Amino acid sequence: MASEKKFEPTNPTLKWVEDRLPIMGLIYSSLGAGYSAPRNLNYWWNFGVLAGFMMMVQIITGIVLAMHYVPNIELAFDSVQHIRRDVNYGWLIQAIHANGASMFFIVVYVHILRGFYFGSYKSPREILWFLGIIIYLIMMATGFMGYVLPWGQMSFWGAKVITSLFSAFDFIPFIGGGIVEWLRGGFSVGQPTLNRFYSLHYLLPFVLVGVVILHVWALHIPGSTNPLGIDAKGPYDKIPFHPYYTAKDAFGLGVFIIFFAGFVFYMPDFLGHPDNYIKANPLVTPEHIVPEWYYLPFYAILRVIPDKLMGVVAMFSSILILFAMPWLDGARIRSMQFRPLSKFFFWIFVVNGLFLGFLGQKPTTDIMMGVEALLLAQLSTAYYFGYFIVIMPLVSRMETTKPVPTSIAAAVLDANKKG
């Protein structure tokens, strides 16, 4: 099982506490020497810890920003400028929070794709995977509402477009007609909308913490997967999380913080949009409206279907389809290291996802490579869904796989001999 060693404090005070509330033992067996992890985890396994780190960074900087921010449509825009210019270290804290959202999404995207490649969603980790999707959905909602708070042009029109998405469901009896006005608290996006988004933007991160705790709990039932995708069979396949992986994670964290600091100190506005430095104006839509980069692939999917309802359904489906992955993928082997064809289609999926994101920030009427961007986006969306609905079920069941090592220890020792 996940934890072999028990926490046994020798200090009498610690022992007194531990006997009454075994909280140190809980930490010891989840992130300490009491949790043994497969001995072959590579740097792709850093990103879960990095995501946890970013969540804490966002919560801490967010609480501080809330001490200076004013959720009022007349004052919100100016209060953000006040934070950036007048508040002591406000420039730093605001830049960390604004860029931190992007960093959080970067590490989570890598973490999700790590799961794709190494089959982390496969039995017995389905619930772990579902909790991950729920975390991602909460992140999207939180990120969106946070982006509205500075009350710039992109904030306002982003809020208007996203809340309008729900008018696609107007055909539903009883709840349909007023759902958009219910979300906004008015006929347009305005003071009630800003106020409730602020309230929810403060609440949801703590809901996120709750789901993350469940995610880590579910992880510790079977333990981590590993690059080979085979189950750890005995003690020779595992090493204690502390000090081995705490050290490895700390090194990865250091490298990541350098990357993060590059944005915060040298290009704090690179990931933002200049239109958000114009105060919200309900009479003028920006000429070219785009969401934050981390939503672009889904925005591209929304736009490719000329029908409003179907566009919205396609966009939501593109994320909800992740719930079906444990069953769409019928392979008996987890890791794509031993599934060459799956690996090939996976990398096309990654490139295709980046391309969808690129298309999401282009007007659909742009001409690229001699054809309309809309057509390219349609082909790209077809691959996105085709990957899940056609390629994954068929390839995973029909592919001839490479031989899988008998144990983690055998594979590691074998590699060392060759090395």
Place this chain on the structure above:
Amino acid sequence: MTTHDDVVEERRNFLYIATTAAGAVAAGAAVWPLVDQMNPSKDVLALSSIDVDLSAIAVGQSAVFLWRGNPVFVRHRTAEEITEAQADDNSEDLIDPEIDADRVQKPEWLIMSGVCTHLGCVPLDQKGDFGGWYCPCHGSHYDISGRIRKGPAPTNLPVMDYVFLDDTTVKIG
């Protein structure tokens, strides 16, 4: 045969169901205020109408007014535009067929919502393939009667209630 125990059990089952049902109703009643508080408040609903002075809008000109937080388009249409709008009444590319006469009280004054029926952006005046409005967000084209002709928007720009108070003043809402 019905024993004493059976009767007790039956009574107890009834009590379970009755308690659960009453609890469910109470929970629903407690949740409703929490849900309904998100609906537009009374002061928001009270902002019901604005008066617009039309005398400043020349023929061939459009103006935008803010009504209930959303833009309203007022266009003083030219004779050619009216002819064009009426000529398109039976056009086959009307996604949401409607005749021009049903969309105006006086043909020279087109008064309608300025909110794209796709996802709520404000369409640009005198742009697009049909000489009316064009929404820059997702490419919906509206004609000179505000009818959707091309693009993802499902319906025409809605015409709200309005009355002409006199020749140059209109009350919107």
